[in-house]
Amino acid sequence: MEEKGNNIMDEINKLISERKQKLEELRKLGVDVYPRNFSITHAISQVREKYGTLKAEEKTEETVSLAGRIMSLRGMGKASFAHMKDQTGKLQIYIREDVLGERNYQIFRKFDIGDLIGVTGKVFSTKTGELSIQVEDLTLLAKSLRPLPEKWHGLKDIETRYRQRYIDLVVNEQVKDVFCTRSLIIKGIRKFLDNLGFLEVETPMMQSVVGGAAAKPFLTHHQALDMNLYLRISPELFLKRLVVGGLEKVYEVNRSFRNEGVSTRHNPEFTMLEVYQAYSDYNGMMDLCQKMILSIAKEVLGKDDFVYQENKINLGKIPWQRFSLYELLKEHTGLDFTNIHGLSEMRKAADRLNVKYKKDSPKHKILDHIFESYVQKKLIQPTFVLDYPAEFSPLAKAKKDNPELVERFELFIGGEELANAYSELNDPVEQRKRMEKQVEEKDIGEGREAEVDEDYLRALEYGLPPCGGLGIGVDRLVMVFTNSNSIRDVILFPQMRKETG
């Protein structure tokens, strides 16, 4: 129904009907407006590499074939210039009636900005020294029916950019760069871990019992099995089952889903890296994390410093600084949180510090808020924050000398939380106690049955080796490396409400 509505809209849109008319005229002239294929000899970047040094008015004898989208047109009667664009760059083409022939030039005059074309011709340099193709043969590869955004200002409307990313990519050059960097970062992760002998695995995205984090899940239903399933909020418990099974070094680049608010740093589906290594612990994970991010920076950015949100960040000063959570809180708030125990004391501390919280916020959420407002934004250079309270970290192993704290760290760069890691709790009896307590207190996030994952506990009972686990927010890492201030700028198709109107 909606589609029909859109088609009616299209029909009344003058610009589109003009192009449809041209398409019909081209058909009448015997042009296949949506042909099957086209043989390319070069990408535009290859032409530039090979002939970038041509002097003004210099010609070559090599015939090349390129394909791409028309981005601009400058007609001058019996000759025209245009720019075409492929994935690798832009190049000027020069079309003359006396070279192309009268009929083919007439056909060309029906082309529009946005059309996909193939050109065959010789590389040359114009009077002003711009590398160009003297077109000898021109083929329409696909007719474009919708006008592109303006050539100079591009597409600025943020909503349209996110909803119609295909056009954002066509007209806004930097957007492609961000997603190329994203791809390189993920490649860099795989290369780094594979070289260390880690095994990449895939675990269920649809889980009947959710775990590994406190968050509201998405619910779905399997018809044939007639059972409810949740989309995973984390792959953690499955990856640790694999370590029980003897896969000692595993990782998963995983899409996870959380049924919570959207913001500049939260998309309902997001990408994480989770890594588990048997016989290691959170110290080992700190070392791994530091080396991995540094190696990715060198590979992707070619250096170990960069600018994020007007701050210069230097990853090269190894080891990265480490502070305990309570130490940082004391330094920045003046309060000693080791003495703050109950919920009411935590509320008092928040009130005193002018930090707002919801009436039903549990203690750890309030502490998070205090940390975010007083400490997090100041952690610009890479910083490991260590030793979190045990009551907020049910899957982490307690510190040997202080059972109230766990062996856990979070990594902050540029004021953003990028990683979270612990020495994994492998005592099945202790794990059961903590899970049962969570279920009792319903401290797992709303929207799901509070349920102990019995199969996970059974796996632990067989024996999980001492193990370090590390999670890295891949979207956040891309944000930091590409200096993007919204997660929506690093996700190709961010979640939006349904389009209206």
Added chain:
RNA sequence: GGGCCAUUAGCUCAACAGGUAGAGCAACUGCCUCUUAAGCAGGAGGUUGGAGGUUCGAUUCCUCCAUGGCCCA
């Protein structure tokens, strides 16, 4: 969930204090064989996000709704 802001031609933006909406690009019709934000001439393009209200008159003021952005929860 709350607050503030935005929504005007295909795109980017104007419109004083409420007086019937303008420009550039794109498109259209001509002219033009080294242009490059090509140029010159001409004509066209709008239910100002939607629905109500106030007013002689609303893009402008008010209410509600939709979508988006930023901040807070």
